Amino acid sequence: MNTEHKAKPKICCEQVSKTFIQKGNQEVPVISNVSINVHENEFLVVCGPGQCGKSTLLKIIAGLELPDTGTVTIDGKEISGPGTDCGMVFQSYMLFAWKTVRHNVEMGLKFRNVPPDKRGEIAQHYIDMVGLKGFENHYPHQLSGGMKQRVGIARAYANTPSVMLLDEPFGQLDAQTRMFMQHETIRIWEQEKRTVIFVTNNIDEALFLGDRIVLMEGKLPGTVKTEYCVDLPRPREHTSTALLQLRKLITDNTELVL
Numbered sequence: 538m539n540t541e542h543k544a545k546p547k548i549c550c551e552q553v554s555k556t557f558i559q560k561g562n563q564e565v566p567v568i569s570n571v572s573i574n575v576h577e578n579e580f581l582v583v584c585g586p587g588q589c590g591k592s593t594l595l596k597i598i599a600g601l602e603l604p605d606t607g608t609v610t611i612d613g614k615e616i617s618g619p620g621t622d623c624g625m626v627f628q629s630y631m632l633f634a635w636k637t638v639r640h641n642v643e644m645g646l647k648f649r650n651v652p653p654d655k656r657g658e659i660a661q662h663y664i665d666m667v668g669l670k671g672f673e674n675h676y677p678h679q680l681s682g683g684m685k686q687r688v689g690i691a692r693a694y695a696n697t698p699s700v701m702l703l704d705e706p707f708g709q710l711d712a713q714t715r716m717f718m719q720h721e722t723i724r725i726w727e728q729e730k731r732t733v734i735f736v737t738n739n740i741d742e743a744l745f746l747g748d749r750i751v752l753m754e755g756k757l758p759g760t761v762k763t764e765y766c767v768d769l770p771r772p773r774e775h776t777s778t779a780l781l782q783l784r785k786l787i788t789d790n791t792e793l794v795l
């Protein structure tokens with residue numbers, strides 16, 4: 538499939554490898570020679586089974602882990618630690634239980650000393666964008682799983698990063714809410730375009746969301762097996778013939794159980 542792109546990539550991972558030292562001083566190579574380019578405003582999905590190093594790759598791109606070998610650049614600048622380029626949304630919601638929706642969304646802005654008025658204005662914009670208007674003063678325990686994840690998305694967006702990294706954000710949601718959140722993710726991305734890397738172990742989610750899917754191998758160390766361009770118009774339907782044909786092509790060409 539044609540995956541050529543003329544513009545210079547926004548994110549370049551070149552030959553990235555990482556080994557962790559685990560219990561008993563055992564060295565566990567987790568990802569090996571992973572090279573991925575992501576283009577400005579592209580929605581890239583990294584798909585692979587559990588424990589193939591997807592989260593580790595995302596953390597390296599976010600600067601939360603450093604690669605042993607290889608480099609990651611964003612806009613040509615090498616990543617050597619956490620910065621403001623990347624917003625991250627995690628599978629476990631990572632909300633502050635004792636803070637309201639509004640204060641959770643304002644958190645990053647507060648750390649960056651944005652004045653309270655401006656913080657409120659920015660937070661409200663993103664609370665509205667994710668559909669939580671009216672829930673500003675609710676606490677996380679008063680929200681459903683999908684709503685909590687919306688807070689996580691609003692919080693990440695509020696810091697206006699140019700890159701959004703989403704690590705299996707809907708893994709804890711029931712099937713119906715998950716599908717709804719997939720629609721919402723595309724609606725939000727189309728409203729405020731960002732370069733997105735979305736990690737999932739679910740091929741249907743990958744096909745629904747991605748401009749391109751990078752498939753990772755199942756055994757450690759995780760490597761990139763292949764990639765597919767999903768050249769289908771949006772909004773997509775999970776059951777459309779074109780989508781199901783591509784699904785078959787992908788699953789026929791991989792021994793992974795996805």
Ligand SMILES: Nc1ncnc2c1ncn2[C@@H]1O[C@H](COP(=O)(O)OP(=O)(O)OP(=O)(O)O)[C@@H](O)[C@H]1O
Pocket residue numbers: 557558559567586587588589590591592593594738
């Ligand atoms: N900080 C760490 N120290 C030691 N080992 C780690 C660390 N982080 C991850 N690992 C190991 O790396 C391997 C890959 O983990 P990772 O979370 O990157 O995979 P994943 O594909 O995202 O998995 P899942 O889909 O199940 O979340 C696992 O065996 C995990 O135990």
